Amino acid sequence: MSISARNRAGSERTTRRALWPGRAGHGFVALYVVLLIAFGVVPTIYAIYFAFTTAGDTFAGFSNFTDAGGDFRFLPAVGHVALYLVCWLVSLVVFVVGLALLLHRLASRGVSKTLRFLFYIPGALAGAASVMVWLFVLDPTVSPVAFLLKALGFTTFDQVVAPGGLPILFTLIAFWTGAGGWILVMYGALNNISPDILEAARIDGAGPWQIARRIQIPMLRKWIVYMCILAFAGGTQLFVEPELLSQASNGVAGRDYSLNQLSYDFAFQNNNVNTAAAVSVELLLLGLVAAAVFVARSGFFDAD
């Protein structure tokens, strides 16, 4: 495309168009805005409407929220999700950053690349597939690490999925599928740190530990926060892992374990969509606040 303004008429038209900024822009975003309204805004309003009304469409105040909060399964579900989130976020930050730093230090680029690829592969098994794999891995009768499970004192599947250990198990599954992608990202971010800075530090006598602690980790901070926000928001939505686990253990473990399961059961087992909507609104609010605070405060995105 050459920059030649030989067409007077064309430039005139440009001026005229400049008087109507936005027409074309609105045309380009129209479809997206329709979807945003239909599948972002409307369901949100709908959930809020249901959360504040009764089955008979009369205003209910906060009674659906108190119903949900008063349900014997509610507080345990909050506790489960909170405990899971702590395990998940801590392991994510510690191991993803740690592994990315180790991979970045590897002298052999080929080995580093291969390892990154191997770490990343389980990401393809996200969702139900990862739960299937881990149901087998956690079953001492067929597990490839049966010796490990037995060393830890587990001889049957039911012992492994005892309620106390579930946050750890869900963390294992989530970490197994999700960590590899984040390691790639952290590695890429490490590559973006100017080699001159690291070289200067090395010449000044900094060891790998000091370089990591004083240069690399501070410069990764933004990405670590971003990862935590996404992992936090995603973690509050725990559903498929406990749901399938409860199927596999005949409801012994994982039934009504998470808030999303509870919302689902309110809606489809108890036929109480209003209380279900109240739980959804709470989860929505949690996700919305986390996202909005991050967008507003982190400076991560420049939305000019």
Add this chain to the structure above:
Amino acid sequence: MPTDFRSPEPSASAPATAPVVTRLARSRRARPGLKNPLPAFVLLLFAVFFVLPVVWLLLAATKTDDQLVHANPLSFGSWHALRANWDALTGYQGDTVMLWLRNSALYTFLALVMTLVVVIPAGYALALTEFRGRHTLLVATLVVMLMPSATLVVPLFLEMNAVHLIGSMWSVILPYSFYPFGVYLAYIYFSTAIPRCLLEAARLDGCSEFGAFRRVALPLATPVVALVGFFSLVANWTNYFLPYVLLPQDDQFPVQVGLGTLLDAVPQFNPTVGTLSVERPELALATLLAITPVLVVFLFSQRFLVAGMLAGATKD
């Protein structure tokens, strides 16, 4: 799933770290050639952690249930057993598993096409045109993209129920096509990869707004089309909660939800199952089939994915 980033500018960071470096000079430690084996050990341990279950899954599909329990977990069964598992699986309720795979393919493909049609022009407009409400739309996109899609599943059910779309495949395809993260990726790409003066030139040469998009921006958009396509495909293929709620008929399940149904038919996990039982190696084979498309995409996308995730970042 990881997403993309914008890196801090090195110019901004260099002065900040300079004093740190000088301080470090005092704590000099010589380490002549001494190799610490710990990092290698840790990396190896994690490699086993990430790879072992995948390898086990591949091998499990080649065994009989008896071999699964008694043979070495990391041994190969036999081609014969693999064949038998395949026959048993495809025979399950008259080829239902293949139907689920076709459903998954149909839903993800239609959603992919619609996502691209919606996302590319929207990202282009947010990056390179001016219109009223642009900033608001951009901020809304950022906030919504950080919210996990599962938050809206039950509310979406209520909405779809009101418009009688429950059980229609569009009840999942349309929500799949709403993909704010894709819009953000396209926005980043267009605002960094295409200089505004290029579009100005096109307009001066008499291109209409749509012409400038079609003739200048679209031909340059291949990398971001591939990138958005990758994330959309993986996210939709692996989605469980939304189709689980919105598609109650089992002949409409995508394969992810179908895996849950198969799980229910495995006697070791569900002792109440009757005659329609599924053996564990068949479940392993079904899991393999369910992940194959995503796995294939993964095998070919790593390098390009990393490049894309750091799109808009400083030069490497």
